[in-house]
Amino acid sequence: MSLLGMPVIWVVEDLIVLVVMTLTLVFVLRREERPTQIILELFCFIVFYAVAYENLGTILPLYHYGRSLIMIANVPITVPIIEYLVVYSALRMLGKMRIPTWCKPLIVGFFGMLQDFTLDPLAVRQIFQTTGGAIGRWSWVMGQGDVNILGIPVFNFPGWMLILGWGSAFLLLGRWWFARTGRRPVVGYLYPALSMLAALGMLASPVSQFLLWLAPFFRKGSPVEWALLGIHCAVPIVLLIVVWRGRMKERLTIRGDLPVFLVPVVFHISDLAFAAVGGYAEIIGLLVFITAVHVSLLLVIFIKGRNVRPQQQRRMAGASG
Numbered sequence: 001m002s003l004l005g006m007p008v009i010w011v012v013e014d015l016i017v018l019v020v021m022t023l024t025l026v027f028v029l030r031r032e033e034r035p036t037q038i039i040l041e042l043f044c045f046i047v048f049y050a051v052a053y054e055n056l057g058t059i060l061p062l063y064h065y066g067r068s069l070i071m072i073a074n075v076p077i078t079v080p081i082i083e084y085l086v087v088y089s090a091l092r093m094l095g096k097m098r099i100p101t102w103c104k105p106l107i108v109g110f111f112g113m114l115q116d117f118t119l120d121p122l123a124v125r126q127i128f129q130t131t132g133g134a135i136g137r138w139s140w141v142m143g144q145g146d147v148n149i150l151g152i153p154v155f156n157f158p159g160w161m162l163i164l165g166w167g168s169a170f171l172l173l174g175r176w177w178f179a180r181t182g183r184r185p186v187v188g189y190l191y192p193a194l195s196m197l198a199a200l201g202m203l204a205s206p207v208s209q210f211l212l213w214l215a216p217f218f219r220k221g222s223p224v225e226w227a228l229l230g231i232h233c234a235v236p237i238v239l240l241i242v243v244w245r246g247r248m249k250e251r252l253t254i255r256g257d258l259p260v261f262l263v264p265v266v267f268h269i270s271d272l273a274f275a276a277v278g279g280y281a282e283i284i285g286l287l288v289f290i291t292a293v294h295v296s297l298l299l300v301i302f303i304k305g306r307n308v309r310p311q312q313q314r315r316m317a318g319a320s321g
Helices: 008-031 035-059 078-095 101-123 156-180 185-203 206-213 224-244 258-278 281-306 310-320
Strands: 063-065 127-130 133-136 138-140
Touching: 008 035, 008 078, 008 258, 035 063, 035 078, 035 156, 035 185, 078 101, 078 156, 078 258, 101 156, 101 224, 101 258, 101 281, 156 185, 156 206, 156 224, 185 206, 206 224, 258 281
Parallel strands: none
Antiparallel strands: 063 138, 127 133
């Protein structure tokens, strides 16, 4: 069964992403002090960063995408939308935590990796027969013997950490520049594009290949990717335990920080639901485990924030101002 030339289930998945984006934009317009900059960040993240790199991935080719409601060249627009929504919601959450700025990109990347661990195992299994042949939601091009997790190259998961990590790192630099200049309007309009172009350069650089599979010493698909996946998971966890230690600057609230909870929970739950509907029993256990880990981390941070007293929160806000 198809709709607009796509399997109905793909249309529904795209609509969920677009609804979450719309709700987040409404939140930004109502709650953010400078919504224009956030909207520009979203636009530039999509156009100058994620779409550019994802299209490169289809040209090499590393993978292929199926059809979507809105495509930018070979890439469904919902992919970079999900990536930015994770960046925005994670940075908003980290803004309430007492943690050094240099730690934030690593933790944003980790939350992105957790999101991807339910998104991609589902996407590679959504293959449908059409009059033109079989089409897949997302299909990888892999060499024989390449290390993989449920049909997905191992380096893909640290890859999400780098995409979101580099993106958030340069957005934070751009926001710092904007604040440093006294919120000059011209800087506010420039930094989203410049920061995303800089992030794209880093993502396509040999530094990223080294962090994914230790290039040039090892080839893509080698078992060393397992060790790097472990390191990419361990470092943010150590930072949360050793550096953050549960300290908060402000409370997190459902109403006042809606995207922090909306983005990860809706996407994880929808991935679980579509996996169940599709009958992909082999991935259900992984999806349940990852969802539990991600939601548990959010719950811990939420509970820690409840310990911040209103007067303490006002003192911290005054000090930061």
